[in-house]
Amino acid sequence: MQKILFATSEVYPLIKTGGLADVSGSLPRALLKLGCDIKILLPAYPGVLEKAASVGLKQIAQLEIDGNAVIIKQTRLPGTKVAVWLVDIAEFSERAGNPYCGPDGNDWYDNHKRFYIFSKAAELIALNQANLDWQPDIVHCNDWQTGLIPALLSLHPDHPATVFTIHNLAYRGLFSHQAFAELNLPQAFWHHERLEFYGQMSFIKGGIAFADYVTTVSPSYAREIQKPEFGYGLDGLLRYRSDSLAGILNGIDNDEWNPGTDAHLVATYNRRTLGNKRKNKQALQEKMGLAVNSEIPLLGFIGRLVDQKGVDLILSQMSRLLTSNYQLVILGSGFPHYEQTLRNIAEQNPHKVAIHLGYDESLAHQIEAGSDIFLMPSIFEPCGLNQMYSLRYGTLPVVHAVGGLRDTVVEHSLDEIANGANGFVFQQPEGDELFAALERATLAYHQPDVWKKLQLNAMSQDFSWQTSAKAYCDIYTELQTK
Known part of the structure; x- marks a missing residue:
């Protein structure tokens, strides 16, 4: 049984701003059906804690990360048996609204710190140093908010294999050199082959540069991001990683999106009706x-x-x-x-x-x-x-x-x-x-x-997660046998 830590910044129905949440809510369920032991790692936003309380919520660990007290809480994805581990720090749990932006619509001033602590928690869990008695075989990271996780794990010779999925390369997680300095990351990371990106730090570049395998969410997009038009300055790195880059088409939740059973409709229908x-x-x-x-x-x-x-x-x-x-x-x-x-x-x-x-x-x-x-x-x-x-x-x-x-x-x-x-x-x-x-x-x-x-x-087309989830499992297996 493959053990997967699935790190993401949003999961439907607990928190959603875009398609990442839909994928993060569906793919782990499909992986569970294929026999994976999967845990979703998610920031403990206030809305998440509120929804999680209705299905059960308990503290399972307490960590200290760079002087910050970090609580790990466990719940499950509503309507499923998928375990969700929540990283609870004040910077997540005491800020209502959008996960990434303040009420004024501007990014939170300390997003670099918030998602660094999230990444450090993932690092400790991945190394079985979080007192949870569970260590993943694979750490599957998603978009810039998790891009530091493969970078941090690269510092440990026996770390679990890492997969990094690009859902939208336009959001690169860019921060100043000052922000980089505040995180006390290894100075060696400030390099054009690592996190440095034209004088800034790019979280997503960390995922692309350090992950053992990089995926994105459709075959055509995997080709497009290797070209300047869609590469956002990272096309050269992506071409360099092309031997370990794959485009796997997202699936959809066929239970949630089914015109034959959809409770939101005044009249259900199918191909015959x-x-x-x-x-x-x-x-x-x-x-x-x-x-x-x-x-x-x-x-x-x-x-x-x-x-x-x-x-x-x-x-x-x-x-x-x-x-x-x-x-x-x-x-x-x-x-x-x-x-x-x-x-x-x-x-x-x-x-x-x-x-x-x-x-x-x-x-x-x-x-x-x-x-x-x-x-x-x-x-x-x-x-x-x-x-x-x-x-x-x-x-x-x-x-x-x-x-x-x-x-x-x-x-x-x-x-x-x-x-x-x-x-x-x-x-x-x-x-x-x-x-x-x-x-x-x-x-x-x-x-x-x-x-x-x-x-x-x-x-008549089948866009269920079954085929795509199998493709991810094949990548996990390939990484474990290397």
């Missing part, structure tokens, strides 16, 4: 104040309102969308100027555009089920989950051909849809290309037999 999908469209139109009309293509967008997600492309085509026969529902939050612009558009066009700022899990499910077409025009997209949710719900995605979007959405001409077509793809991040793809989607939408075939193609 696809007609029930229309009831969800009507309910969504009513709920969001849109004109109730089954003939108008309803577009859905769920995501952060930031540059990466292609919001500018949507806005560039808004006048055409408003003068054409479309409706648009948006769920998300992000940059204030995007929020205000979209709010203004919705107020001026209440029967055509609806926006809900923030995040609402129930509404997300209703948008996936009630929309006809899902917009995902990301400028870059390491994997993406919403396009896979959409495919499962028979809501056909319109996507930019990057990263995991390229790996999951396939477009063919309408006379070749039997060959696995399941959506609509544009090649360049340009507004005109997005609108042209939408027009192709609309042409198909108004041919019911064609549209239904595309929907059935989409809903």
Whole structure:
């Protein structure tokens, strides 16, 4: 039985700001089913402690790290048998709200220290020096918040093997040299082949440089990040690590995202009862104040309102969308100027555009089920989950051909849809290309037999975690036999 310590900064349903939480909530469950002994290591944010209390919470260890008292508490992932170990320090547990930012929207001033202590706790657990009588064979780290863990473990000759997964290379965990000095890290780490990155310290570079194996969340993204366009200054290092770099497509939680059993919907449906999908469209139109009309293509967008997600492309085509026969529902939050612009558009066009700022899990499910077409025009997209949710719900995605979007959405001409077509793809991040793809989607939408075939193609695909989890297990096994 492989023993895995899975270190992450967020896990659904305990804490979520993005797709990392979904992966961290699903992959460990899939690994447990494959026979792994897995423990999730997570910061003890206040909201996490509150939710954990409802399923059971107890202190299992107390550590001292650089003069800081650190409590390790144990709970489990709600609804599962996966153990979760919480790293409790005041810098985590006494700050409400976003895990990474203060109420003003700026990063916490001491993020370097907070996640350094988290990494040190992981180091002690990995070396069986935390009085827990459990030592992992593999330490699986995720994104910049855990990037110091492989670096710290490299200082010990007999450390467990390390895997580092890049979920989004755009977030590199950059801090000043002063921050580096405050952490009392070995001076040897301040080097361009280690943590130093153009005069700053990069946590994510630590994971890439020191981990025994590096993965990312789709095959296409693994290729893209080795090029300057998507490499954020780390493409050279990633090319150097290419022999131990793999892209493994994320899975989705088929229990959580299942139109046949989804309690958030007014009407469940599957491939045999696809007609029930229309009831969800009507309910969504009513709920969001849109004109109730089954003939108008309803577009859905769920995501952060930031540059990466292609919001500018949507806005560039808004006048055409408003003068054409479309409706648009948006769920998300992000940059204030995007929020205000979209709010203004919705107020001026209440029967055509609806926006809900923030995040609402129930509404997300209703948008996936009630929309006809899902917009995902990301400028870059390491994997993406919403396009896979959409495919499962028979809501056909319109996507930019990057990263995991390229790996999951396939477009063919309408006379070749039997060959696995399941959506609509544009090649360049340009507004005109997005609108042209939408027009192709609309042409198909108004041919019911064609549209239904595309929907059935989409809903027939298997994006469960089973295949991906097996790929991770194969990497773990390979590292253990080296």
